[in-house]
Amino acid sequence: MENKSIQILNEIKKVIVGKDEVITKTLMAILAGGHVLLEDVPGVGKTTLALAFSRAMNLSEKRVQFTPDTMASDIIGFSVYNKATGKFDFQPGAVFSNILLADEINRTSAKTQAALLEVMEEMHATVDGVTYQLPDPFVCMATQNPLGSAGTHPLPDSQLDRFMVRLSMGYPTIENTIEIVQLRQGVDPLDSVRAVATAEDIRFMRSAVTAVYIDESLIRYAAELCDRTRHLEEVEQGVSPRAVLALVQMAKASAYMRGRNYVVPEDIQSLYTDVCAHRLILTPRAKIRKRSPEQILLEVLKTVKAPAPATRRK
DSSP states (O other): OHHHHHHHHHHHHTTSOSOHHHHHHHHHHHHTTOOEEEEOOTTSSHHHHHHHHHHHTTOOEEEEEOOTTOOHHHHHEEEEEETTTTEEEEEEOTTSSSEEEEETGGGSOHHHHTTHHHHHHHSEEEETTEEEEOOSSOEEEEEEOOBTBTTOOOOOHHHHTTOSEEEOOOOOOHHHHHHHHHHTSSSOGGGGOOOOOOHHHHHHHHHHHHTSBOOHHHHHHHHHHHHHGGGOTTEEEOOOHHHHHHHHHHHHHHHHHTTOSBOOHHHHHHHHHHHHGGGOEEOHHHHHTTOOHHHHHHHHHHHSOOOOOOOSOO
16 A cells, blocks of 8 residues: 555656655645645645645545635535425535645635634534535645735634644746646646545555554654743744644654654654644744744754654554
8 A cells, every 4th residue: 555655646746846745745644634735825736736636546526716705605515495395405515525625715704714614623514403424535625825915814723723734835946847837738737647546545544544653752752842832932822732643643644655654753853844833823023023933843843852763563
């Protein structure tokens, strides 16, 4: 099954050029059972990345273009009265798919954004008092433009906390840009992406990730890294216990994709900012000084001593 993850990555690289680290971390989050927030300026390939993953993994996908008039019922569904039966029939919304592509999620109202809180955490949706289970696997891959762009609304803290990682594509190099243009001369690169996995494969790999061994000292290390954010002068609100769970699960996915059945400190360190940066709320003073969450987290990494790596299950 390790080969499946490599095959998936190779298919995505047909479309996304020069962004191997982002592709790898996105797959890690999917195998860790989490959701992905892609934050970047328009036009760098966020939506294409999400579509490529749905095709490579042969998963059902629904895309919602979030706008100011997008309603919660568009996301989770609604009930319609059926005259023939005298009952209400449920019309499922976009969340009833394996991959929900929430495009430009921060262009809609907070009320509509909140419609995702239940489905992202509990993997089911409740409409008119009836709870409906979502497909397994279910992944929300959301894109958003940086705050400050016209017409954007900040995501609630509770929803940001439900995204396992926040990733940024960034601008491509000149060489990569030329390759991107050449790939799109008369054809759509997405058409070249083959389905190399199934929903069953993803469930199997998720189980394998969960079974990866992590020593108690490394769990403590992850907890200390997250706890340190709650005691910094520049931080108004540190990361939650959910962040610790996410960091541990992402570290397991990292080990799995690197062919190990155990976690080492580098797995945690390489993902610390991706898991925690979007969960930090900085003080006004820190913002005035133009400090970023990433800068603060990298400093925390230098102050918390990593334990000696555990090489195998005892």
